[in-house]
Amino acid sequence: MPETRLDIARIRAARRLIHPVFLDTPLFRCEALDPDLGCAVSIKLETANPVRSFKGRGTEVIASLLAGQAAVCASAGNLGQALAWSGRGRGLDVTVVASRFAPAAKLDRIRALDATLELVDGDFDMARERAADIAARDGIRLVEDSLDIETCEGAGTIGLELADAAAPFGAVLIALGGGTPATGVGHVMKALAPGVEVICVQPLGAPAMTLSWRKRRVVTTDTTDTIADGVAGRRPIPAVLDDLLQVADDAVLVQEASILAGLRLLLERAGLVVEPSAALGIAAILEDRDRFADRHVVTIVCGSNVDIDTYRRWVGSPLP
Missing domain, CATH: 3.40.50.1100 (Rossmann fold)
Incomplete structure (x- = not known):
């Protein structure tokens, strides 16, 4: 092992x-x-x-532990969609931070899944920094893909x-x-x-x-x-x-x-x-x-x- x-x-x-x-x-x-x-x-x-x-597999596990709470993540698009989908089914208030240069189809789908979407004028790593700031400010769960x-x-x-x-x-x-x-x-x-x-x-x-x-x-x-x-x-x-x-x-x-x-x-x-x-x-x-x-x-x-x-x-x- x-x-x-x-x-x-x-x-x-x-x-x-x-x-x-x-x-x-x-x-x-x-x-x-x-x-x-x-x-x-x-x-x-x-x-x-x-x-x-595949991202829904991981967000389902996270959302099952956070039902009724709030979470924020940075996303290139797919994690945000997955967390929004999993969160919506469990009453989880989800905020997604993404680059405004991410594919429009991904951003539109995040919005359609009832998540709050915040855009940054930079790349994914800048979005990750902003998501961490929001989590610290609001005292909510920061979902970090691969680290979590x-x-x-x-x-x-x-x-x-x-x-x-x-x-x-x-x-x-x-x-x-x-x-x-x-x-x-x-x-x-x-x-x-x-x-x-x-x-x-x-x-x-x-x-x-x-x-x-x-x-x-x-x-x-x-x-x-x-x-x-x-x-x-x-x-x-x-x-x-x-x-x-x-x-x-x-x-x-x-x-x-x-x-x-x-x-x-x-x-x-x-x-x-x-x-x-x-x-x-x-x-x-x-x-x-x-x-x-x-x-x-x-x-x-x-x-x-x-x-x-x-x-x-x-x-x-x-x-x-």
Whole structure:
């Protein structure tokens, strides 16, 4: 068992706190991808739920502990939606702080879920600072993705489902930003399926956590430059890095062109409209086909909250 902040017993218990709509998401072999990628690919589809991302698993755990109270979070869009959805169902007063440059579709959905939305003229890390100020001022719960163990253990329930998969696989590809799914799923894989290689994937234009993993210490960056806004953090959290060092076998960086190619492949071969962060696993295979040749790998498709006009530009053709 890896020595991290996470606990398998708590992850199993988290399943009982999470609304069934977020659990047992589809896992399927996508044979149409095989010729393009040179390996067998299975997709773990974390978009088939009311908030179109895996984040609801963690916010369900948090909201179950805070019913009737108030909470604030910083979000690139998906965490805010998830906390708003979970909070609304439990009478939780939710405030979300986001960058005004976040995708409009994500911001509109946060508002539609009855959360209070505050925008900052900066990036996610600036939003995180503002959310902390609000929590201190108002004496309410600050929900911090990846630092709050509930978010990681909620995501870890994906790992339980992968460990129970009927077909064996050799590697799991996980989008890496703050580290929530990487540490959660990675912990479970190392505990229950240690033969599975845990590979984290991050954009070259937002490399802070990958550089930190490689150097085994926190490395920050001044800016980010990637279309994958959901993983575009600049300041890794030390405790999360410590967990990641115990469970990740590798962390790789991919180029923007590969992310765009991954988006197109998921649309054309799998019929999936996803956000750039969800295409990182496919991008990693495209950039290193020899590494994955003739292997069976799982990629976690983690979110599908996109602005349609922007998405059309990304894929270079009208939606079907």
